[in-house]
Amino acid sequence: MIEEKLRRQTRKFKERADYDQQQNAYYLLPFRFHRLDETRDILVNEVGDYLVVSTGTVEKIVSRQITKKSHYDLYADLLSGFFISEQPIPPLIDILATRYRTKKSFLDQFTSLHIFVISLRCEHTCHYCQVSRVTQDKAKYDMAERFIDQGIDLMMQSPNDQVTMEFQGGEALLAFDKIVYAIERTKRLALTYAKQVTYVICTNMAVITREIVDYCLVNTILLSTSLDGPAYVHNQNRKRPGKNSYELTLQGIELARSVLGHDRVSALMTTTSLSLNYPTEIVDEYAAQGFRSIFLRPISPYGFALRNERKNHYETAQFLDFYKKALDRILEYNRQGHFYSEDYATILLRKILTPFPVGYVDLSSPSGSITNAIVFNYDGAVYASDESRMLAEMNDFTFQLGHLDTHSYADIFYGPKTQQLTQAWTNESLPGCSECAFQSYCGADPIHNHATQGDLWGYRPTSTFCQKNMEIIRYLIDLMETDPTVKAIFESWIKPRP
Incomplete structure (x- = not known):
């Protein structure tokens, strides 16, 4: 009896008889x-x-x-x-x-998002900025037209017939003439290659003008901005001369909405150490400004953001506490009859509650880097993702896939750097992920693993990526199972909306 008990407690392979269907009902x-x-x-x-x-x-x-x-x-x-x-x-x-x-059908058409870092110039000095911005008078840090041309040519080679062309900075609007050049050339080529192109400009709204907004209207351009919360949070996080970043952001949002329409302007927030103290106030600010959603986004552990540890470093547990308090406030708005969603939860809920694919880069397996997004830097360097570019700003070029001057489409998208990434970009084959219950809801992020743990594969027990996602997924499911009202609210978030 003792030997039999010990045998059952071991992890050795069992005898074939243990699996005999005659002994089992299913x-x-x-x-x-x-x-x-x-x-x-x-x-x-x-x-x-x-x-x-x-x-x-x-x-x-x-x-x-x-x-x-x-x-x-x-x-x-x-x-x-x-x-x-x-x-x-x-x-x-x-x-x-x-x-x-x-x-897995998000893989069918391959890369859709093509990010053009059109300039490093910026008039803000945000302490959590992940890249080395330069002052707005240094035009040599704008993307050269030959790099714009080469980047567009690569985008046109994508198997995907629906692509997104996103302009980032620095402050992208400081090089608005380069954006116009890029869009006009893309419009001509899109007809030849039968591409449907979505245009997005990421801007802090401080330098936007009516002329720019009118151009956005004619060309159906989406605007994405940053709003970190009330003025006392936003202006501390996003500093600029005059200490009026918040005021200029709201003015820019109002101008853009008046011309483009309410839903053509979106906003993102970044959670700093200061933000952790104001979860309710940040949610209320987005509601007050007429936004129907908010993306509760932690600070990225990349690039120059790491230099200001006092303002930018906090434990994952602190962010999760902030996230839950903010989410509870969002649910309160919904219980009062207002539609108000949290974007990260919505992405996860689509993966949990629907059979359809989600192309969000950070929650894809295989990883969304390269398969869904690629970055063309102002200097012609090509990176696997925006985070890869941030690492390069700290002289870590692990994920630089090539250069627009010297590498072909095949060199960049199927070359040795890409092949190296493929070894660790599916969570189905990663230790700790392969047996995780939340595997199908999560993703693989070898770039995050490299930046935070020193290798592509990472170590799940100490991974902040893992800690954050596992707890948020667990919390969302717990809320749905505990309160049917919450499940109804969550289901409303994932339904198609006009």
């Missing part, structure tokens, strides 16, 4: 599980369907103690949810395969 299909809280576990199958069960149920499932007679509802849920099967190959396995293929 077959196990691939699923993973995670402790939701002290009394509940969550099971997640291969296509992201989840089932919340009482703690201890997993052991009963694996040991074949669940029967139709004694656990009818649970047995039916497990069977219909592709957690178990009464046959070696489930009758509906083709449907399962189709759903898995659909989840």
Whole structure:
């Protein structure tokens, strides 16, 4: 008896008889599980369907103690949810395969987002800026026209017939003449290559003019700006001469909305150490300014943002506390009848509650770097992602894929640097991720691993990427399972809107 008990506690391969179907009522299909809280576990199958069960149920499932007679509802849920099967190959396995293929269909058309760093010039001195901005009089840091041409030519070679051309800085509008040049050339080539192009300009709104906005209207250009919260937060985070960044941002938003329409202008916030103290106030500020969503974004651990540790460094647990308080405030707005969503939660909820793909770079497997986004720097260097460019500003060129002057499309998108990234850009094959219940909701980020842990693969127990995503996913599911009202609110966030 003692020997038998010890044998069961080992992790050695069991004898074939242990898996004999004659002894068992059903077959196990691939699923993973995670402790939701002290009394509940969550099971997640291969296509992201989840089932919340009482703690201890997993052991009963694996040991074949669940029967139709004694656990009818649970047995039916497990069977219909592709957690178990009464046959070696489930009758509906083709449907399962189709759903898995659909989840990964963001790979079908390859790279869509093409970021052009049109200038490093900027009149702000934000302490969390990840790149080495320069003063606005240094035009030599604008993107040369030959690099613009070469970047557009590569974008036209993308297999994707719907591409996004995004202009970043510095402050992109300080090189507005270069943006106009790029868009006019792209418009001509898009007809030849049958491309549908979405144009986005990232701007702090401080230098925007009516002339610029009118051009955006004619060319259906989206504007993305930064709003970190009320004036006492925004102006501390985003400094500029005159200490009026907040005031100029609101003026620019109002001007752009008056011409382009309300929903053609979006905003992002960055969470600094100061921001952590004002979760409710930041949410209220976005609501007061007429935004129907907010992206609660932690500070990126890249580039020059790391130099100001007092203002920019905080523990993941502190951000999660901030996030939950802010999310609770957003839910309160929804309970009062207002539509107001949190963007990161919405991305995760689409992955949790729908069978459809999500092309968000940070939550893709394979990673969205290269497969979904590429960066053409002002100096002609090509990077795997915006974060890769930030690392290069600190003389880490690990993810520089090539140069527009010297490398072809094949060199950049299929070259040795890309092949190196592919070794660690699928979470299905990463230690710690491969057995994680939240694998299908999360992504792989080898660039984050390299920046924070020193290698592409990373180490999950100490990964801030892992800590943040696991807890947010767990918290969202817990909220839905605890309160049906919250689930209804979350479902409203993922429905298509005009």
